[in-house]
Amino acid sequence: IGPPYSDGDQQERPLLFFSVLSSLRLAEGGSYTSVALPAISSKTYGFPLAxxxxxxxxxxxxxxxxxxxxxxxxxxxxxMDAAACNSFAREVVIDHRNELVDDDDIINYELPPLTAKWCWQSDNGEKINDENHARQIEDAFQRYLKTSPIPTLVIHADNLQSGTIVDYSIHFLPNLKQLLASNPSALNGRLVCGYQKRISSGYERDIIRYPVVQTIQSTPVAYSPKPLDSYHLQVVTTKVYWDITGIAREAVQQAERAIRKVIDSATISEPYSIPLNKDFDTHKKELIKIVTQQQIQIDFQQECSGQLPMVLKGLKPNVEDAKSKITSYALDTLKMQDDLMNRRKDANVLFI
Incomplete structure (x- = not known):
């Protein structure tokens, strides 16, 4: 479960980043081989989609x-939202190698340890609140103990059975302060602190607090991500389906043929080559990144006479953009090689 979005200044970005990262780590620990992820927190919790x-x-x-x-x-x-799927498609081909390094609010984020676990009483026993809601309730509870007015808190819970967001208001017992004043040790064990009320129905459930004992005092270790330099994207093209509605089957089939014809006419397959004469494997990896960002396919041919030949396939504008970027890459590479050779010629050799 991702964090609700408030105003962008409540550490929502690092919370979402580490929610996804923690989910994948759990999958790794459970030896799962595949995971499906939606645009967590976007529509349900108001996180800006992009x-x-x-x-x-x-x-x-x-x-x-x-x-x-x-x-x-x-x-x-x-x-379930087509806009989210399109946003994923645009985002996944972008080169993010330098983004995390410059993202201070994620890199320098340190989440303080939980001091309490919060549960609610269901018909089948106690259910544990997720970490994000537990922190919200504990924060409101501590403010309630220190101030006179009872804080107002509404949590937005994700109902996994119905796929909807359910709002609950949190209410602490009015005599809770007096109870704790006469018996402070009550905080050291299970404590019924009040109830949560479902706003839509008014149904109430007890909320229970358990202290979390920190057995080991340790200094928080900042997250140090490994570089993405070794991460390579590959384009996978799957079969495309359309939902075409029409009165007659023949009309639908005719429309499908027309659509395919338009797509085929806009798709080109063009041979291309650049003057590179060594380190072909390294260059191929860089060129794959370029064509992936342009959403086209590349088929490398046999190298010959200092040329790296290839065939580019995709929509014509994308192929043209890819050719421009590939040419720039080749020119930059050749210039670096020439500069290196010139430095070697101008270097003074000292014999000892």
């Missing part, structure tokens, strides 16, 4: 950088 998908994709890439030998082989990004 920021949400950016953080989710970066967290997935970071997980594979941190765990290169992971049991998890596949992460499926999906959502």
């Amino acid at each position: 920021d949400c998908t950016n953080i989710v994709v970066r967290a997935v890439k970071q997980f594979f950088a941190d765990y290169p030998q992971s049991n998890v082989k596949k992460v499926i990004l999906l959502d």
